[in-house]
Each structure stands twice: as structure tokens, then as C-alpha cells.
Amino acid sequence: MSSPQESTQGATPGQAPSPTGIVVGIDGSEQSNCALIWAAREAKTRNLPLHLVTAYTVPIFAASGLDGGYATVDDDVIRQGAEAVLRESAAKVAHLDIQMDARVENGDAAGVLLELSETAELLVFGSRGRGGFIGRLLGSVSSALPAHAKCATVTVPLSCAKRLGEGPGSEEAIAKIEKVVIVGVDGSDQARYAVLVAAEQAQRSGSTLRIICAVQPYTGSLSWMPAPVDREALFAEIQLQLDAGEKWVRSHFPKLPIEVQLIEGSAVEVLVKASETAELVVMGTRGRGGFAGMMLGSTTDGVRHHAKGPIMVVRDREDPRQGDRSAFGPLLQA
Structure with a gap:
């Protein structure tokens, strides 16, 4: 050096x-x-x-007094x-x-x-x-x-600091960390690229890849909608797309352990909670709403500001591996 x-x-x-x-x-x-x-x-x-x-x-510094000038x-x-x-x-x-x-x-x-x-x-x-x-x-x-x-x-x-071995209590903090890399998805192209980056990170570190999609809970804020939201149908549709996405990722990383979780809850709260024990949480810089309501963009900022562990934010880029995603099943259409 x-x-x-x-x-x-x-x-x-x-x-x-x-x-x-x-x-x-x-x-x-x-x-x-x-x-x-x-x-x-x-x-x-x-x-x-x-x-x-x-x-x-x-x-x-601007000088004060009768003699003007700068220092x-x-x-x-x-x-x-x-x-x-x-x-x-x-x-x-x-x-x-x-x-x-x-x-x-x-x-x-x-x-x-x-x-x-x-x-x-x-x-x-x-x-x-x-x-x-x-x-x-x-x-x-x-x-x-x-x-x-x-x-x-x-x-x-x-x-x-403690999970990195700095200060008292570090051994206990390190013991709580899972060998898992988490990536937040919302069905957007940006999120799919983030999944590829997270998979590479997990493979490099010998960890499990955990794909998480958080669906905003139904609240009174949705009362303006013209018809009641069929939550079961919504979750079934999302799960179908997540299953297809999992098959796609496995085709490119056949030896990588992969988990997929569909969770009802605020995306920020879900990922901040996950950051407490994950090695790393990966997110895109922006999303478009997607089937989860909103996952990236402002959500990324919210997670970064409250996370308890390292957060990787991935810039959106074209990746040739995304070209065969549709061959594995339904995906969110623009």
C-alpha cells in the first residue's frame, strides 16, 4: 500500500x-x-x-469592523x-x-x-x-x-459498529447476523436489476438471497377507490409473479440458495426491520409503484435513513440477463 x-x-x-x-x-x-x-x-x-x-x-471568513476584508x-x-x-x-x-x-x-x-x-x-x-x-x-x-x-x-x-466488531457487545451483535442478502422488489425493471446485483453479492459472500416484496396494508386512505380491493386476488397475482421471478433468478444462479417472501406491511418498516439481522439490504434507486404500491424511490430514502445495517443502492442499468425474464412467467407490464 x-x-x-x-x-x-x-x-x-x-x-x-x-x-x-x-x-x-x-x-x-x-x-x-x-x-x-x-x-x-x-x-x-x-x-x-x-x-x-x-x-x-x-x-x-468575512472580517467585521471598520476595516473590511476577508480572511x-x-x-x-x-x-x-x-x-x-x-x-x-x-x-x-x-x-x-x-x-x-x-x-x-x-x-x-x-x-x-x-x-x-x-x-x-x-x-x-x-x-x-x-x-x-x-x-x-x-x-x-x-x-x-x-x-x-x-x-x-x-x-x-x-x-x-458492534456487528463489525467495534466496542463491547460486539460478539453478541455478530452472532445475531444472518448469512443472508436481502433485496426489496416491486415488479419494476429497476428492482429486477437490483435482484441480479443482490444475487451476485450473495453468491460472492456464500449467503442466501432473500427476495422481499412488501404490500401496503389496506387502510382508510384507500376509501376513495370505486370498488373494494380484493386482497386475496391481489396477493395471488403478486405471488404468481414472484414465483416466476424466482425461477428466472435460479436459471442464472442455479447453486444459490433463494427465499421469497410476500409480506403485508409498509415497505420501509419491513426492510428496516430486516436490516437489523441481514448482512446487507439491496434496493434500486427508484421504482414505479408496481404491484406493491410503492417500493423504491422515496422508500429507498426511508430505509436508508432508518436502517440498522448496511444498505446498498443500485443504479438502474440494462442487463442482458433481463431479456429472458418473460420466458419464466407473468411480469408486471408497463
């Missing part, structure tokens, strides 16, 4: 080589520490390089502090013996990470950060990244 100091000297967006492995956002907070550990282990599993990245902007903070001081944070972070995962480098980028954190996502395979960050001298790498920035990043993103909440 090249030392963080060497790999960050003079680095600005566009100058350093574009990362092609896993990028993790670092700001020295406990949240980014959780993201770092998860990202490093994932890099080990995938045999990919890990790139530690932090970004900052030099603050400018700036010394750029070198901020950069040295950022480099120190990266060195400390790199040391935490050095024992994994993975290819790793680190870089300090001068610029808006969201813009920096979005640019790096154009070549990275995966972008990992904590759910929120501390701001501080590095600026605002996490927090509101992490909320914007899944919707705009060019690669898949993983949000790792601070509540993952």
Missing part, C-alpha cells in the same frame, strides 16, 4: 488516477470508521483495491490535518493486506465523490458525519449520493 501522505500530496480532482475499485468516504468520524471497516472487508472479498478519500474546501484559513494546515486522518484510518485496516491508497481532494465533498463514482465499482460512506475541518463529507452529502452516483453505493450506519 502506498502511504496516505504520498498518495495525497498535490491531489486534486482529475489529477490523481481514477479509482476502479471501492471508494470509501473518510472524515474521521465514528460513522466513517464503520464505513471504512465494511469497505475494507468488501475489498478483501472482491479482491479489489480500496481508495480512502476525504475532501475539503478552504473556508473564507482565509491556511490550506496547508487543513491538508495536513486531512492527511493525518487518512493515515489513522488506513492503519485501522492495514491488517487485511489489501491494495489500498488514500487521497485528499480539494473541493465540494459531494462533487468529488460523484466524480470518483464514474470509474469506481462501489462507493461506501457513513450515514452522517461530524463536519469539522474536513467540511461535510457525510450527512447531507450522503443523502444525495445514492440518487446521483454512477456506481452502486453502500450506506453504513453507526449502529453497525
Whole structure:
């Protein structure tokens, strides 16, 4: 591994080589520490390089009093502090013996990470950060990244610390984790691509793939409908499509253990609950409603903000494996 100091000297967006492995956002907070550990282990599993990245902007303060003017903070001081944070972070995962480098980028954190996502395979960050001298790498920035990043993103909440082996009570927390990768579906093309990505993740980690479809419970909010909803018929139709989808996935991953669950409940609540014990929950960036009412889009944000475990958000992409889905049975039509 090249030392963080060497790999960050003079680095600005566009100058350093574009990362092609896993990028993790670092700001020295406990949240980014959780993201770092998860990202490093994932890099080990995938045999990919890990790139530690932090970004900052030099603050400018308006002077008060009779003498107008502006004062700036010394750029070198901020950069040295950022480099120190990266060195400390790199040391935490050095024992994994993975290819790793680190870089300090001068610029808006969201813009920096979005640019790096154009070549990275995966972008990992904590759910929120501390701001501080590095600026605002996490927090509101992490909320914007899944919707705009060019690669898949993983949000790792601070509540993952114990399951990652950090702090007292970690053994008990680790024991509760199932060897399962969960993916939320709603019948949309976006969800089908997310299923393929989740299946690859489960196969890579030796886990079971669990496909979950949540159907919004009937409430008074549906009283405007012209006729009563036939819940049994609705569930039967959805189950038929889920069974066909399961056969399709098995055709591409014949050795992968697969489970399918059709659950009545709020999609956000169902997936947040599942995140407590799952290795990973995978979702698409957006959906179209579909047979579950609404699964992705705003639901993805709701799950990410309340999840108890890592959440992967997958960008919608065309995949040739989707071309034979209709051969296995009914699917939701546009």
C-alpha cells in the first residue's frame, strides 16, 4: 500500500488516477470508521483495491469592523490535518493486506465523490458525519449520493459498529447476523436489476438471497377507490409473479440458495426491520409503484435513513440477463 501522505500530496480532482475499485468516504468520524471497516472487508472479498478519500474546501471568513476584508484559513494546515486522518484510518485496516491508497481532494465533498463514482465499482460512506475541518463529507452529502452516483453505493450506519466488531457487545451483535442478502422488489425493471446485483453479492459472500416484496396494508386512505380491493386476488397475482421471478433468478444462479417472501406491511418498516439481522439490504434507486404500491424511490430514502445495517443502492442499468425474464412467467407490464 502506498502511504496516505504520498498518495495525497498535490491531489486534486482529475489529477490523481481514477479509482476502479471501492471508494470509501473518510472524515474521521465514528460513522466513517464503520464505513471504512465494511469497505475494507468488501475489498478483501472482491479482491479489489480500496481508495480512502476525504475532501475539503478552504473556508473564507468575512472580517467585521471598520476595516473590511476577508480572511482565509491556511490550506496547508487543513491538508495536513486531512492527511493525518487518512493515515489513522488506513492503519485501522492495514491488517487485511489489501491494495489500498488514500487521497485528499480539494473541493465540494459531494462533487468529488460523484466524480470518483464514474470509474469506481462501489462507493461506501457513513450515514452522517461530524463536519469539522474536513467540511461535510457525510450527512447531507450522503443523502444525495445514492440518487446521483454512477456506481452502486453502500450506506453504513453507526449502529453497525458492534456487528463489525467495534466496542463491547460486539460478539453478541455478530452472532445475531444472518448469512443472508436481502433485496426489496416491486415488479419494476429497476428492482429486477437490483435482484441480479443482490444475487451476485450473495453468491460472492456464500449467503442466501432473500427476495422481499412488501404490500401496503389496506387502510382508510384507500376509501376513495370505486370498488373494494380484493386482497386475496391481489396477493395471488403478486405471488404468481414472484414465483416466476424466482425461477428466472435460479436459471442464472442455479447453486444459490433463494427465499421469497410476500409480506403485508409498509415497505420501509419491513426492510428496516430486516436490516437489523441481514448482512446487507439491496434496493434500486427508484421504482414505479408496481404491484406493491410503492417500493423504491422515496422508500429507498426511508430505509436508508432508518436502517440498522448496511444498505446498498443500485443504479438502474440494462442487463442482458433481463431479456429472458418473460420466458419464466407473468411480469408486471408497463
